[in-house]
Amino acid sequence: MISRRRLITTGLTAAAGASGLAVAARLAAQYGLIPPDHGGLYGAGETLTYAAHRLLTLHQPLAREFDRSQISRVAPVNGGPPDSDDYQRLLRRSFAEWRLEVDGLVARPSSFSLAELKRLPMRSHITHQACEEGWSFIAEWTGVPLSEILARVGLSPRARFIVLYPFDDFWDSIDLADALHPQTLVAYGMNGRELPTGHGAPVRLRVTRQLGYKSVKYLSRLTAVETLAEVGDGQGAGAVAFGYSWYAGI
Ligand SMILES: Nc1nc2c(c(=O)[nH]1)N[C@H]1C(S)=C(S)[C@@H](COP(=O)(O)O)O[C@H]1N2
Ligand SMILES: [Mo]
Numbered sequence: 001m002i003s004r005r006r007l008i009t010t011g012l013t014a015a016a017g018a019s020g021l022a023v024a025a026r027l028a029a030q031y032g033l034i035p036p037d038h039g040g041l042y043g044a045g046e047t048l049t050y051a052a053h054r055l056l057t058l059h060q061p062l063a064r065e066f067d068r069s070q071i072s073r074v075a076p077v078n079g080g081p082p083d084s085d086d087y088q089r090l091l092r093r094s095f096a097e098w099r100l101e102v103d104g105l106v107a108r109p110s111s112f113s114l115a116e117l118k119r120l121p122m123r124s125h126i127t128h129q130a131c132e133e134g135w136s137f138i139a140e141w142t143g144v145p146l147s148e149i150l151a152r153v154g155l156s157p158r159a160r161f162i163v164l165y166p167f168d169d170f171w172d173s174i175d176l177a178d179a180l181h182p183q184t185l186v187a188y189g190m191n192g193r194e195l196p197t198g199h200g201a202p203v204r205l206r207v208t209r210q211l212g213y214k215s216v217k218y219l220s221r222l223t224a225v226e227t228l229a230e231v232g233d234g235q236g237a238g239a240v241a242f243g244y245s246w247y248a249g250i
Contacts (some may be wrong), residue, residue: 006102018209027051028149032160036173036228036236037246050247058074060181065209066126068165072137077198082167095202100186104223107154108138113141114202117188120144125183130250131212141206142189147180150224159224163231164216165207172237173246174207186219211248213239231250 025044028034028051035050037043081087090098099111112120123145130136146162164171178184185206188195195201200217207214228236236246 006245007041031055035239035246036234042245046247047114048166048244049245049249053249054175054177055211057177060177062183066128066138068126068140070138071126071140073147073198075137075139075190076135078131078133078212079168079170079217081197081201084167087167087218091197091201098202098220100203100219101151101221102149102223104220104225105159106150106224107156108152109218112149114188116205117144117149117186121148123182123185124189125185125208127206127208129206129212130213132244132248136212140191141185141187141190142192143185143203143206145182146184146186146205146222147182149180149186149222155224158226161225161228161236163221163223163225163228165221165223166216166218167220168212168218169238170216171232172214172239173225173231174205174210174214178207178209178214181207183207208248209234211250213244214248 025047031051031054033047033051033054035046038047077172089174095114099113101111103109121144121181124140124142124143126138126140128136128138150162159176161173162179163171165171186203187200187206188203190196190199195204195248200219202218203219205215205219225231228234232238233241237239237244240246
């Protein structure tokens with residue numbers, strides 16, 4: 001993943017040229033298209049990739065959807081269930097006491113039980129999820145579009161990112177282009193069944209236009225923010241410190 005990303009960003013950077021780069025960076029800033037991990041060695045590349053994708057996809061194109069017959073027979077699990085006491089206690093009680101907290105820049109901070117989420121408008125899609133390690137699978141995901149949840153809590157016009165907090169330390173964030181995208185689900189079902197524990201129970205994010213690592217599992221809380229600068233180490237995701245790009249568009 002890292003090397004592929006590096007190849008693309010190097011290409012874009014080279015194409016932009018030294019003066020073109022400055023123009024591209026100014027353009028990106030003007031459109032608010034600076035990713036949180038814009039500093040450091042690959043920062044210019046990260047900005048170019050992110051800004052270029054976002055300008056090319058303003059019309060919210062959908063990721064490809066597949067037929068039921070194309071669902072993979074094996075769906076690998078990456079990142080097993082959190083071993084925290086909190087999570088294990090909720091799991092033992094089938095998540096009866098679990099609630100998804102939604103707060104930050106919203107008019108009505110709220111929390112939703114699993115039953116409440118299941119009563120909200122539902123959407124399913126059969127899509128491809130690719131891990132940066134090279135494997136992938138096709139599965140059907142069912143859940144509530146994140147946009148429906150955000151509409152219910154009254155997302156503030158100041159909000160620009162949604163921070164995703166799971167029960168492990170794999171926190172991440174997405175911009176509103178992905179948060180409001182029609183295929184972006186808070187998913188509670190997979191292949192016609194309850195979401196299996198290893199795939200992120202009780203609910204996970206499914207974001208169809210980025211690599212698998214952005215589809216945060218075992219969700220506990222969503223927070224709307226204007227800037228990621230004060231969240232964690234300010235780079236938008238815990239994994240950035242380990243070399244992962246914040247933006248992993250495919
Ligand atoms: N909370 C949490 N979410 C996570 C992970 C994790 O370790 N913890 N792993 C990520 C990675 S690297 C990938 S590829 C996908 C894998 O999803 P799957 O286990 O359903 O195949 O989940 C992502 N979401
Ligand atoms: Mo992954």
